[in-house]
Amino acid sequence: MTELLRLDNPIRAYDWGSRDVLAGLLGRPVPSAGPEAELWIGAHPGAPSRIAGRGSLLERIDRDPVRMLGPGVGRLPFLLKVLAVDAPLSLQVHPDAGQAVQGFAREESCGPPAGDPKRCYHDDWPKPELVYAVTDFEALCGFRPVADAAAELRTLGGARLAEVAGAVESGGPRGALELLANWPVHDRADLVGEVLASGGWRELLARRYPHDPGVVTALLLNRVVLRPGQALFARPRTIHAYLRGTGVEIMASSDNVLRGGLTPKHIDLPELLEVTDFTPGLPELVSPVAMGGGEVLYPAPVTQFQLTRLRPDPAVEVAEPGPGALLCLEGELEVARGACRERLRCGEALFIPHAGGALRVTGDGTGFRAAVPCGPPGKNGEGLGEFVSFP
Structure with a gap:
């Protein structure tokens, strides 16, 4: 059975968020009643998207993982977000695959317990991230x-x-x-x-x-201002913080974070010192790769996610699109898969199950497609490789 699953996506109301950006994106009154920081699109257990009228995406995946994700995947390995950064986020570092496995096992056996705000390792996955600038986007990333x-x-x-x-x-x-x-x-x-x-x-x-x-x-960190259309990759073990701007972010679906300041939340500096790569270097700006039909890939050396931007010219054709998600960020997009047809307006999103065949996207809008590249991630989400497309 061919499906395109329309999603209702949760908003995370962190205090660094904007009162204008996400409300405007979703066509709600501006300003919002309080800060709105992130729109989440995915099956993260903390705030999974809901399939319109049919329960949570996470529950649907758990009931039929092979059809939804494909053989051997097990969990949706990415989380797609829209970030609305109105004030600085915390200085933070995410572990690599080996550190995540060791840190999670240690805290599972010795504490802090699950749910404790002093907990650093909530799962055994690394957490690479890529952010695409929708507006000018200011960030700190890596040591100067x-x-x-x-x-x-x-x-x-x-x-x-x-x-x-x-x-x-x-x-x-x-x-x-x-x-x-x-x-x-x-x-x-x-x-x-x-x-x-x-x-x-x-x-x-x-x-x-x-x-x-x-x-x-x-x-001590590199400051970078991304212009609209540019993207930045933050490897595990790289200290970074986002300061201001609107962006589309994709990451491995992990909660592991070590904070180093600029936050009222728990800071574990001894653990951060153990996890961080202190090698100075330039921020990793991503060189886009045209894929034809108006689709552009922002490549990252990971197996958990792949991000492309869509501006159909005249149509984007994807032979194997699932599992994935498609977000419309501007204008309108027509999405077709077999007999299924969906129209996406600004702020709306779909989940694309593994099973169901090719995808065709037309329209005058701009969208972002999240997918799992080249098969499923390995055990504990490892698979970080090397860039071949950075200047």
């Missing part, structure tokens, strides 16, 4: 060269920032983070205060988090 970071700290002035600069020069980014992790609580406001007069994004962070050494950690 040591000399550049130290020079900026010294330029900003202040004895405390000079001490951090010395730690960077002598011990690299890890040395600086170890120093900041142990910075005396009574002196943290003065430390952050030395950033206050710097202006721009640095000053905004310092005003929002006046007692958080994570403000200084942020100065």
